[in-house]
Amino acid sequence: MHSYIPSDQLTEAERESIRLSDRLVKQLFAADIIVIGAPLINFTIHSALKAWIDHITRAGITFGYGENGPIGKVTGKKVYVAMSSGGVYSEGPGKANDFVAPYLKAFLGFLGMTDLTVFRAEGLKVPGIKDYAFDKAIKSIKIH
Numbered sequence: 001m002h003s004y005i006p007s008d009q010l011t012e013a014e015r016e017s018i019r020l021s022d023r024l025v026k027q028l029f030a031a032d033i034i035v036i037g038a039p040l041i042n043f044t045i046h047s048a049l050k051a052w053i054d055h056i057t058r059a060g061i062t063f064g065y066g067e068n069g070p071i072g073k074v075t076g077k078k079v080y081v082a083m084s085s086g087g088v089y090s091e092g093p094g095k096a097n098d099f100v101a102p103y104l105k106a107f108l109g110f111l112g113m114t115d116l117t118v119f120r121a122e123g124l125k126v127p128g129i130k131d132y133a134f135d136k137a138i139k140s141i142k143i144h
C-alpha cells in the first residue's frame with residue numbers, strides 16, 4: 001500500500017506499524033457492515049478505538065482532498081456504533097459533554113462512512129436509571 005516515505009528510510013518499528021495499518025485498512029475496505037463498541041472512558045472513546053482510527057486514517061488511501069475540500073474514500077459502508085456509559089449524555093445536563101457520538105459521526109464521515117447509526121446503553125451507574133438502562137438500549141435498536 002502506498003506510503004509517503006520509502007520503506008528503507010523507516011525503522012523496523014515504523015514498518016511494523018505500517019503493516020498493521022495496511023492490514024486494518026484492507027479489512028475496512030472489505031467490510032460491508034462495521035460495528036464499533038464505544039464505552040465512554042473519561043468523556044471520550046477508549047484508546048484502542050482511537051488507535052484503530054489513527055491506523056485507518058491514511059492520506060491518499062482512505063481520504064484525500066479535492067478542489068471542494070476533503071474526500072472520504074471509505075464509502076458504501078453501514079456503520080453501527082454501540083455506546084455505553086455510566087452517565088447520561090443524550091439528554092439533560094450531560095448533553096453538554098456528549099462528545100463521542102458527534103466525534104465518531106464527524107470523523108468517520110470525513111473518511112466517507114456517512115451511514116452511521118448510534119445505539120446507547122447509558123446511565124449504567126446512575127441509581128434509578130441503571131435498572132432499566134439496558135432494556136431501554138435493546139428496545140432502541142432498529143437495524144436498517
Ligand SMILES: Cc1cc2nc3c(=O)[nH]c(=O)nc-3n(C[C@H](O)[C@H](O)[C@H](O)COP(=O)(O)O)c2cc1C
Pocket residue numbers: 039040041042043044083084085086087088124
Ligand atoms: C477508566 C474508566 C473511565 C470511565 N469514564 C466514564 C465517563 O467519563 N463517563 C461515563 O459515563 N462513564 C465512564 N465510565 C463507565 C464506562 O463507560 C462503563 O463502565 C462502560 O460503559 C461499561 O458499562 P458496565 O461497567 O456496566 O459494563 C468509565 C469507566 C472506566 C473504567
